Amino acid sequence: MRKIAFWTLFLYAIYALFFAFYLFQWTDSSIPAQYKGTSADPATFLTKKELMLAEQFSEVKNFLFFLSVPYEWVIYIFVLLFGLSARFQQWAEATTKRRFMQTAIYVFWLSLFVQVVTFPLSYTSYYVTKMYNISTQTFSSWMRDELIDFWVNYVIMVVIVYVLYTLMKKFEKRWWVYAWLCSIPFTLFLTFIQPVFIDPLYNDFYPLKNKQLEAKILALAEKANIPAEHVFEVNMSEKTNALNAYVTGIGGNSRIVLWDTTLERLSEDEILFIMAHEMAHYVMKHIYWGIGLYIVVTFIGLLLTNRWMKRMMKRFGSLCRIEKWNDLASLPMFLLLISLLSFAASPAMNAISRYEEHAADKYAIELTKNKEAAISTFQQLTRSSLSQVHPPYIVKLFRYSHPTILERIIFLEKQ
Numbered sequence: 126m127r128k129i130a131f132w133t134l135f136l137y138a139i140y141a142l143f144f145a146f147y148l149f150q151w152t153d154s155s156i157p158a159q160y161k162g163t164s165a166d167p168a169t170f171l172t173k174k175e176l177m178l179a180e181q182f183s184e185v186k187n188f189l190f191f192l193s194v195p196y197e198w199v200i201y202i203f204v205l206l207f208g209l210s211a212r213f214q215q216w217a218e219a220t221t222k223r224r225f226m227q228t229a230i231y232v233f234w235l236s237l238f239v240q241v242v243t244f245p246l247s248y249t250s251y252y253v254t255k256m257y258n259i260s261t262q263t264f265s266s267w268m269r270d271e272l273i274d275f276w277v278n279y280v281i282m283v284v285i286v287y288v289l290y291t292l293m294k295k296f297e298k299r300w301w302v303y304a305w306l307c308s309i310p311f312t313l314f315l316t317f318i319q320p321v322f323i324d325p326l327y328n329d330f331y332p333l334k335n336k337q338l339e340a341k342i343l344a345l346a347e348k349a350n351i352p353a354e355h356v357f358e359v360n361m362s363e364k365t366n367a368l369n370a371y372v373t374g375i376g377g378n379s380r381i382v383l384w385d386t387t388l389e390r391l392s393e394d395e396i397l398f399i400m401a402h403e404m405a406h407y408v409m410k411h412i413y414w415g416i417g418l419y420i421v422v423t424f425i426g427l428l429l430t431n432r433w434m435k436r437m438m439k440r441f442g443s444l445c446r447i448e449k450w451n452d453l454a455s456l457p458m459f460l461l462l463i464s465l466l467s468f469a470a471s472p473a474m475n476a477i478s479r480y481e482e483h484a485a486d487k488y489a490i491e492l493t494k495n496k497e498a499a500i501s502t503f504q505q506l507t508r509s510s511l512s513q514v515h516p517p518y519i520v521k522l523f524r525y526s527h528p529t530i531l532e533r534i535i536f537l538e539k540q
Contacts, residue, residue, distance in 0.1 A: 405488035
């Protein structure tokens, strides 16, 4: 056990050192020489101070991201190795004989432990965004969101884990097929209720207040055959200085959402370009394609998890004090495998997302026919979020679900 724990920490330290050198020493995020002086060159639309802050902030945020993902793996490994997972199961079984309540108790202790151990990294991320004036959120407001996250994720996790382990015990060979089939309606249900029940827990959503702007958006929406009532604004200025807009929900609950920071800081033409971009997602049914892709990836993930989890249990089960592979105590092993597979799949998933975002940019410029507004929009987005115009390659692979600002502006320049 000590040997595994040592090598886990050693490999994590090597991994952290690699990304520290990669992000802070080895990479060069300056744009290629042929784009110097163009509208894609941050030196043409950011001050020297903003350029310096954008570089510093991006490096730190990227480093925190690459630290946090394997840190989660380390937690799961240690929870298994030191028998904490088995202990949580014992507490749950000693409290009640009802399996659902046992699941609720076990998931609570595991979730609480993970929340406490990951809190330093979460707080550091919040502190950094606050220090660079990206976040305007007070600590109490941030903690409120953290608590909401905890309880929302906890409720969802209890339902998933209860169904999952019920299937594992009933169908030891084909549990993953039935779990995958159950995940389809559950995913659709969550996507449908998120805009109405989950998102409002964090922020206030309301119809667009600026009626003059609303009329122009309605005219744009009419061209795209989009229902007008699906345009909302949200009060994000209490939490951030960044700008954003997005599409969420499906069916009658689908919405196009604009942050109030976007409404306050961008011109009407820039807002209309953003709206056209978000309308493209609606028109091209990217949410439905995303759900379909998620269903396919879930099938592959559960298939691989079924194979690897049973092999890991044969080798490490007794060491982790877990009697059977389908005991609740094996949950950290399941979560570890899912997290590893998700991280491994993220470059491909991000590439698909970048393709969709590029298609939305193309649709938006064809709809608005205002190249200058589109370019200035991306310049403003860069300034508000202190993001890198040309991020390092590995960062783009694992973090960027959108094309880089350099790619987006160069595309627009060619139109």
